[in-house]
Amino acid sequence: MNLKKTLFSIALLCFFGLAVQAQEKASPARTAEGTVGDAKITINYSSPAVKGRMIWGDLVPLGQVWRAGANEATTFTTTKDIMVEGQKLPAGTYAFFVIPNEYESTLIFNSEAKQWGSMNYDSSKDVLRVNVPSQQTSSMEERLVYEVKDGSFELRWEYGKASAKLSN
Secondary structure, three states: OHHHHHHHHHHHHHHHHHHHHHHOOOOOEEEEEEEEOOEEEEEEEEOOEOOOOOOEOOOEOOOOOEOOOOOEOEEEEEOOOEEEOOEEEOOEEEEEEEEOOOOEEEEEEEOOOOOEOOOOOOHHHEEEEEEEEEEEEEEEEEEEEEEEEOOEEEEEEEEEEEEEEEEO
16 A cells, blocks of 8 residues: 555656646746836846857847847837937837847837747838947856846846846
């Protein structure tokens, strides 16, 4: 009787272990939030991991539109009109794309918020494009991360970083 209970317990633990492992996603959904004046900023994205790969210029080609995350296009929402690098971005939800380059990256806010990746990206629906410096960091960021802080937002992944000034 004890052997049956032990075997059942082991089987049950294995089942739950596999179920938990199956629920872990390669690029889990993440949210970055913050405020700029009285505007609430929300960035929804899927956060892929480096996993030993070279990111910038390899997995993410330079000079091409990138969905700025994994899976569905990253979205950037502002509840009020704001300024991004001194240019007006009306209140709303946007698909957020990046064209990364070695020294400067283009941040793109596109009116078609609901789309998969960047396969159907249409530049005629861009509401705003701003250029910002591309920076190398000394510390490694294993997962893509966005952060809204101190009048700016930034994205960091691997040894790369780009940030934009926000104001209202």
